[in-house]
Each structure stands twice: as C-alpha cells, then as structure tokens.
Amino acid sequence: MLRGVFRTGLLCCILSAVASAEQTAALPTIVSTHLCADQLALSLAVPEQILSLSYKSQDPLRSRHAARALAYPANSGSSEEVIQFKPDIVLASRRWRNHPQQRQFDTLNIRVVVVPLSNSWMEIFANTQWMADQLGQPERGHALVSDVQRRLRALQESVTISGEPEQSLLYLRPNGGSSGEGTYIDMLIRALGFRNHASTLGLKGWGQLALESIVMNPPDYFLLSGHVRDNTRGNSRLSRHPLLQQLLDEQTVLSLPPDTGYCADWQIIDTAEYLAGQLMAAANGEGR
Template sequence: MRLSTCGALALAAALPLPTTAAPLPRLMSTNICADVLALSIADPAQIVSLSRHSQDVQRFSLAAKARQFPANEATAEDVVHLKPDLVLASRRWNARHQQALLKRHGVRIVTVPFPTDWEGIDASTLQMGQAMGREAAAQQLLADTRARRARLQARPRPFNALYLRPNGGSAGVRTHVDAVLKAAGLRNHATALGLAGWGRVDLERILNNPPDVFITPGLVNDLAYARSGLSRHPQMKALLERIPVVALQQNDWGCSNWQLIEAAEAVAAQVDALKFSEQRP
C-alpha cells in the first residue's frame, strides 16, 4: 500500500525524533590526582591538557600514557589559552585562582574530592565520571575496583602493619593510607599506637609496641625526610633488621582515588611473600 504525500508527512511527524548525545566537555586537569581520573575515565578525544607533573615517570605511574597529551603549568592563563569546558582542580588550586574570571570564559571548575575511605572513593569516582559525561566508564571502573578489593579480602592477612616515613610520619584511621591497609586485609598498627588521622609516632612507642611489618612508601617528595634521625637511630635500625619491611617503589600513594587498589595489591603481594605469612596466626 502506497501512502499519500499527506499521509507520509503525518506518519513522519508522529515518529520520535532521533536523539543526538551532547558533546563531551573538553577537559583540562591541573594536578596528578586529577590526571589519574582524566586518563582512566575520560574519552581521550576530550582531554585538552594534563598537568606537567603527569609527564614525570618518577612521580606518575601513568606517565607514558600522559605524554600523549599536552602538558600545562596549572595557571589561570593556561585555562584561558586552552579554552577547556571543564577544569579538574584541587581546593588549593581553586583558592589561588579567580573562579569568577574563568566562569566568564565559560569554564566549569570541578573540585576533585580527597576521600579517606573506599565508600568516599567510589562516590568521587562516580561524581567525576558524571562531570566528564562518562558515567558508564566510571561505573565500569568502579565494578573493576570492587572486584579487585573482593579478591584481596578473600585471603586473610591478620598482621599489624605500620605505615612509616623516615621522619616518623604515619597515618591512622580516617586517612587514605588506612583504606589501603584495610583493602590489603591488614590491621593498621598506627591506630594501636594512638594515632588518628595524620601525625607522627615516636621511637619509644614503636619500640614498646612494634608491628608485625613496616610499610614504607616510595614517594619522590619523601627524599627530603631522609634527613630525619628516626630512620638512622641504632635502635630503629635494629628493629628494621628484625621486622619485615615492605618497601613500595611506585608513587601511587599520594592521591585518594581508585588507583589505591594498586597500592593495596602491591602491599598484599609483598606480605604474602614474607616467610611469617604462613607461620603466624
């Protein structure tokens, strides 16, 4: 049956119009923590620029991937010049720059959260995905991270682990380091030493109540802490010879995001390789 011209027009008018997806926002990130999220969630075509630190292999485990994109100095001038739709930034960056000026240029600034537990990390991952127009990619990343955490939890590691920097700096509950240790199935010994949040533990407390294992980070900016007397103290040296030390070489501890699962996996793998793993309850 052939429709008349009027009938065909009426039928076409009744059909739903095809929908076109809104274009993804062109984005720029201003620090390494934002770079991680941009590289892991965004469509590469929407990335305008990453921070200059993203190009440093010593500071950033994704440097090889980051070098595919232009680097910026994280200045307001960079934003005006590059004309992104979206800027991923820290609270500190927002405080230093004129948000009103950037908004006049049509730029939306999204502050990257710094959560202290996995519930917060999951929520911030989804938040960043929504801001980038990439919620499905964020959901997929969440599913992968949760599955990796579940695999880690399947093997018990009932040991007291103390995260310790050369200057005595450590991290108790309500820190992303605590989230890493819990994901690895370990007990955070800093809590037993009376530390909540970030702070220091003195030598006397460590000697009186030593952990089962020390965790030391491989952060580039920790080189300045090497002048601290704690790591050179004879009693501390003797303790480190007696108690196993897990020394991490990657620099993925500085940001509180999904990538902490990689730190947790590295910690768990080294703890599993220690001889005491099968000797202690």
C-alpha cells in the same frame, strides 16, 4: 540487489560515524592542573576530551600513567595556561576552592571541578562515579567502579581474618610521619587484613610518631613510604636512626613504589594488590 545492500551498509556506516563524532563533540573538554586529577582524567575520559595535564603527570616517579601523559601538553596549573586551552572543565585540587581566578573562569564558562578526597572504599566508589559523571562518562565510571569492587572482594577473600586482626602493620615515612584511623592509608592497611599500628600508638588521622614509641611497641610489619621527597637527608633522619634500622632488619618490611600514595582514589586497589604480592613473596621466603 547487491548494490542496494552495499549502499545501505555504507549509509549505516556513515550515520554511525556521524553519531559517534557528534557524541564526542558533545563531551566536555578538560584541562587537569593536579596530579590526582590527571590520573582520573586518564582513567575516565577519552583522549579527545583531554587538552592538557599537569607536568607531574609525565613524571614516572609520581605518575603511573606517565607514558600515556606524554601524549598531551603539560601545564603548571596557572590560570593563563588554563584559559589558553579554552576547556569546558578545569580539574583542580581542593586548594582551588578559593582560587582568585575562579570568577574569571566563570565569565569564560570554564567550570572548575574539584577532585574530592576519599578516605574509605565507599567514598572512592562514590567519588569515582561522580567524577565520571562530571566528565560526561557515566558508563565508564560504572565499569571502573564495578571492576574495583570485584578486585576488592577477591583481595578480601584471599585474606584470612578471624575476628579482630591479630597482626599489626605500621605505615612510616622516613621523617616519622604516619597515618591513623580515618585516612586512606588506614583503609589500605585494613583491606590487607592488618590492624593499623599507628592507631594503637594513639595516632588519629595524619601525624608524626616518636621514635621511642615505635621502639618500645614495634609492629609486626612495616610499610615504608615511597614518596620521592622523603628521600632527602633532612626528611629521612628518623629512618636513619640505628634503633629503627635494627627494627627494620628484624621485621618484615613492605614498600610502596614511588608512584603510590599521592592520590586517594580507585588506584589504591592497585597498591593493595601490589602489597599482597609482597606479602605472598615474604611468606614463601622470598625476601623479608
């Protein structure tokens, strides 16, 4: 009798393993050619699906998942590399919509999936689920979206807002670049309970702010970019101006880490929580 039970159990294990293998085999394989697509692939796909990620995915100054990305071959986004890996899907940026190799991919049954841009939390939720569906991982998408929604609710509950937010925050890159209404930076600022000072200064969407406008009407808080390419001398002239330096010394300054701000996706909740931690530290007198 025990032998029969053992055989039955063994048969169940074998059938389960076969079913799991068949399920994995049915999932589309992926080559990602863009940093933001890399992050989504690593978040939503299982390792067996990923054939290659962009070389930027392995840069710890740009990618939060650089250590995990090292497990996969890197590519520079060329069509030759994509074809070499023979994926079912190539993940790409919006610039690939008119890619000259699109027709060639079609003949090879390689589907191009363009990563959508999100400028609101609702778009992040919808686009994350859409990407998960494209990768054959709808349940993973649902779980990720639910987790982000839970964390966003917790963040908003921790922020005291009475009517229109009274304090302002200005996102500023060293070259004077900023972000007004209708951008994911604006969404991030509002999630933290602030008024976007760039909008107050008349900026809509992405653009540049003049030093004079910042000095004449400064915000309550600054949020400084952590972009790697912003650190060059040519791109940081405004941030080195003595008047702005004086303002930064006087105001509370929040800083984005270098691997933040490249992608408008679900990871913005990570950034929001990170900045909320900085605000709490500043309120407790730890730093400015």
